Amino acid sequence: MGRTTTWKRVVAVQAVWLLGGAGTAGAVTPTNVTKVARVTGATPAGELLPNPNQTHTNYEVYGTDLGIVWDKGGGEVFVLFGDTFGVGWCGDGGCGGGWRSNVLARSADATLSNGLTFTTMVQDRTRHAKEILPSKKVNNDEMTVIPTAGVTVGSRHYIHYMSVHHWGDPGQWFTNHAGIAYSDDNGQNWVKHPSARWANNAAWTNPFQMAAMVKNGGFVYLFTTPNGRFGNVHLARAPEGALLDINAYRYWDGSGWSTSQAAARPVAIGVAGELSVVYNAALGRFLMTYLNEHRQAVVLRDAGTPTGPWSGEKVLATGAAFPGIYNAFIHPWGQSATELYFISSQWTPYNTFLLRASLAADTQGDNLLSEPGFETQAATPTMAPWYLAGGGGIDRAQGQARTGQDNGFVRGGSGWNALKQNVVVQPHTDYTLKGWLRTSSNNAAGYFGARAAGNGPVLGEAPFGALAAWTERTVTFNSGANTVVEVYGGVWADAGDTWAQLDDVSLARGANLVAQGGFEQQPSGTATSPWYTLGKAGIDRGLGFARTGANNAWVRNNTGWNAIKQEVAVTPHTRYTLTGWVKTSANQDDGYFGARVLNNGPILNEAHLTQALGNYTLQSVSFDSGPNHAVEVYAGTWANTGDTWLQVDDVAVTRN
Structure with missing residues (x-):
């Protein structure tokens, strides 16, 4: 697309991902899950697991759950826990004395084969883990504040949390809102931001109440579910530097990103609770775990991009093997092409454990269905996910x-x-x-x-x-x-x-990774998700200008860069071919059709249109995706010679 100055001023706020990566190499199935060590609580009689932290004596953490873990920088991870009990813990579930809504540990332990050792826990007095996010502890008002995810950007740490209004039946609870808290002093003190919040609705069904957070490509992706354990997985994202600006979040609408929460559509069908999502660089895949209560198991999905398509569920750990298990928070340092370390909670004894799974190659990584062969069906009335x-x-x-x-x-x-x-x-x-x-x-x-x-x-x-x-x-x-x-x-x-x-x-x-490549589903003359514009551009609807069908896209102006574009999810280090049909005005001499890296990144390849195209002419551009999970495809022109236009139709990206 030649000159980049004008493009760079505006491209960062107009990106959109597409579903892609079907059949991606690196899809996996978990096997051979074993319990490596206890992470919290006292060792009961007869248990032979390592217990390096002895949290009951060192931090007055007798019972706790979750164990959300993320890389905090500086050679350490944070490990974040939920409702925590000390002296007077009832010994069976979350109840008793010494109640704190949440506590936080730090760890520099990179050798997980013998357990996860803390460096320390954040404390408010000697040998007493501090409650880092306070709550009212009033039922039917704010019963507790539970963390659901964490991420670090630069030197600032962020926690996504939920404010619990009241507990319901098993697996069900009701939240006032979800929000973002931050710390600038290495996790010692945290501030709940007053406006970085997602309010729940009167029906208790807002899909952005519980979350997993993943950094990728300059964004933080927020995978979410409603309160409880029975919802679908939705997705939002914000630039890394704008996590506290609620207006900076964009919501996946099934094809692209919308400013409206109401437009959000699932990226995966639940029953899902207590999400964890990471990027596994060795596999080139994103991994997602959650509890499926209907299957009485923690399951794993994988995908080549945050937006998917996500594979069907694969059983990671069952309640039969680990009674009362209800989450699996992946350790960012504990994953390779063949191994996965994660922290899980068990309701009884209401504590957390480090587990390890082997990862085996999955030849059906492009299959979007769960349980395609019915091989791990439990004898339950629901037979979920069927x-x-x-x-x-x-x-x-x-x-x-x-x-x-x-x-x-x-x-x-x-x-x-x-x-x-x-x-x-x-x-x-x-x-x-x-x-x-x-x-x-x-x-x-x-x-x-x-x-x-x-x-x-x-x-x-x-x-x-x-x-x-x-x-x-x-x-x-x-x-x-x-x-x-x-x-x-x-x-x-x-x-x-x-x-x-x-x-x-x-x-x-199907093979084409471009959504609405023929523009037939665009609802008006103004381009809408998944297509976006720069300068003056839009959709010709039923005007007789299309190559096929009724619609095509256009760009037109008498100055500057004008383009229509879409963000396409791709598999890293893979070759693709971009095709499309272009027609231009007689004075067009500086048009471009190509693919580039997001966020003003390098051009991967493009066709330079130096001559007018009086009829629709096929353009074909081959490119390598490099290390990227998404690229931006575009068609546009510099209006150097007065009123200049370009029309484009039938755009496609296919994997070579």
Whole structure:
């Protein structure tokens, strides 16, 4: 795009990510989870784990939970805990004397194979861990203030916290608001910022009440859920230097970033509680963990970019193996291509432990569905993340699966019987759904497909009759305006007792990483997410100027740089091809079509349009993404010779 001065003045506030990275190398599955050491509390009789911190005697921390850990700089990490009890702790859950809403430790221990040793805990008196964020401790007002995430930018440390109004049933609680607190003295004292807050609503459903925080590419990404453990995962971000400016946050709307919280759409379907998200440089993947209470397990997802697409859930640690487990906070120094260290809480004995998991290569990293082969289904009524309509369940080790031990089944004597799962998609994007089916001989009305969530319109489906042997069905569909779709396989039992079995289901995104590449879904002449403009630009809607369809984008001015652009998520160190069709005014002699690094970074490659293009002409630019997780693609022109315009249509980025 040649000259960069004008561009640099405005680009930083107009970036937008796209979903991408399907099939990314480095996807993993956790295995062989073991408990390494106790982190907090006293060693009970018979426990043989190392206990390097002896927090009960050293800091009057007898019982506590969480263990949120992040790199604070200076060769240390912070380790942040929730409700904490001292002398008089009840010994079973969070209750008793010496109550503090939260406490904080520092650690320089980089050798985690034998445990996590604290350097010290922040104290208000000798051998007494300090409550760093005060709370009223009044039920139905402010019962407590619980930290949910932390991050350090420069020398300033930040905590995301929730103000708990009252506790509800197990796994449910209700918050007044979430907020950001900060410290400028190495964590000794903290200030709750008065306006860096997300107020809850009257229905207690605001999705920005609990969080995980990740620095990447000059931004801090805020992955969030509502209060409690049963919500979807949403995403916001702010520039690193603007975390205390609530107006600086932008919210992922399914295709791009919006200034409106109300526009936010999920990046992953819950049931999710107590998030942890990190970037694993060895894998080139982001890792997300959370508790899925319906599965009675802590699960892991991975993705090539913060916005996804996120893989399906993979079981990290079960409640059967670790009774009462309810989180997994990843240690930023304890992750490699083959290992993952994390801190988990167990309700009884209401303390925290360091755990280690092995990471094995996952050949289905592009599969967006959880439990595609039904192999880790527990014997629960809900069978999450699969859900039933009518009759059905899981064939566990019955010798009937196509692969592995288990498969899903539906069966009924009448009506609709189906297995179904909700999954996040990018709007107006192509997907391919595959699955293997087998049925009873009397089946005549089976359907395998995808529809809008909540029994919405069918987006694509494959009907099937009697299938005596396992048979693959493939469905291609476009997501339309939806950000969540429901995948299903089922039968109408119109001929009496009818059954179908389902196994090895997959959902993968199409190749084009550009959203709305043909501009057909743009709602007005003003460009909206995921497209953004510099100078004078917009959308020609139904004016007869498009190459295909009804719409195209335009830029036009008599001075300066004018462009339309979009931020596309990519896999680092990977080659891509950007294509698009461009037409210009007769006097255009300094146009550009290309890709560059975000935040005014280097141009990766571009086509310089030095001559007028009287008809739509295909432009093709090949580039390497370098170390970046996102690039910005653009089409624009310098209006050097008076009134100058450029039109662009059918833009695509595909992985080579």
